[in-house]
Amino acid sequence: MKTILLTGFEPFGGEPLNPSWEAVRQLDGQRRGDHLIRAVQLSCAFGQALTELKTELARHQPVLVLAVGQAGGRSELSLERVAINLDDARISDNAGAQPIDSSIVAEGPAAYFTTLPIKAMVAALREAGLPAAVSHSAGTYVCNHLFYGLMHEIVQGELRCRGGFLHIPYLPEQAARQPAGTPSMGLPQIVQGVGIALDAALHHERDLVISGGTTH
Ligand code: PCA
Numbered sequence: 001m002k003t004i005l006l007t008g009f010e011p012f013g014g015e016p017l018n019p020s021w022e023a024v025r026q027l028d029g030q031r032r033g034d035h036l037i038r039a040v041q042l043s044c045a046f047g048q049a050l051t052e053l054k055t056e057l058a059r060h061q062p063v064l065v066l067a068v069g070q071a072g073g074r075s076e077l078s079l080e081r082v083a084i085n086l087d088d089a090r091i092s093d094n095a096g097a098q099p100i101d102s103s104i105v106a107e108g109p110a111a112y113f114t115t116l117p118i119k120a121m122v123a124a125l126r127e128a129g130l131p132a133a134v135s136h137s138a139g140t141y142v143c144n145h146l147f148y149g150l151m152h153e154i155v156q157g158e159l160r161c162r163g164g165f166l167h168i169p170y171l172p173e174q175a176a177r178q179p180a181g182t183p184s185m186g187l188p189q190i191v192q193g194v195g196i197a198l199d200a201a202l203h204h205e206r207d208l209v210i211s212g213g214t215t216h
Pocket of ligand 1: 012018044070138139141142144149
């Protein structure tokens with residue numbers, strides 16, 4: 001049986017939970033067609049998160065990796081298109097590190113594109129009534145770091161594996177502690193969304209040719 005690896009992060013920034021781990025843990029052990037889902041939690045720490053990811057890649061040899069992270073303030077399920085070779089942390093990570101303007105891989109390419117069919121994934125999510133969009137920045141914190149490291153590992157290791165990153169909104173209970181107007185999404189919708197996104201990725205070896213671009 002082929003394996004799908006889902007990753008979520010531990011809480012960071014003073015939050016008691018991270019919706020990415022709360023969501024992916026619910027899918028651990030599930031089957032989607034002839035694929036088995038494995039979900040793992042990663043540290044919210046530069047370097048460490050990548051070390052843990054590499055161990056999980058070697059252990060599970062997945063054919064598809066969807067890394068998931070919290071993006072507080074976003075209102076949609078955001079399929080990331082690009083990871084950049086840059087760490088620039090606004091806050092310290094969980095190990096106390098705050099890299100500023102450093103590359104993730106010295107001499108690595110400036111950026112990697114996802115190899116998941118993100119347009120098809122967004123279309124499937126919207127079809128199912130869940131707000132979703134293509135995003136053109138995964139930020140410059142641990143999520144972008146992990147996404148870049150994942151794509152670098154796939155390319156360098158010549159892994160037969162597709163990879164990408166999904167940013168998700170706060171849960172309602174988190175948004176309730178933020179200023180009024182902060183968007184959120186319920187955990188059942190997020191879990192459903194991750195499943196729909198995976199199904200779309202499995203059904204589309206190539207992406208749809210529809211626009212996911214923005215004018216600004
Ligand atoms: N979100 C952070 C790091 C961990 C997470 O869930 C980010 O977007 O970089």
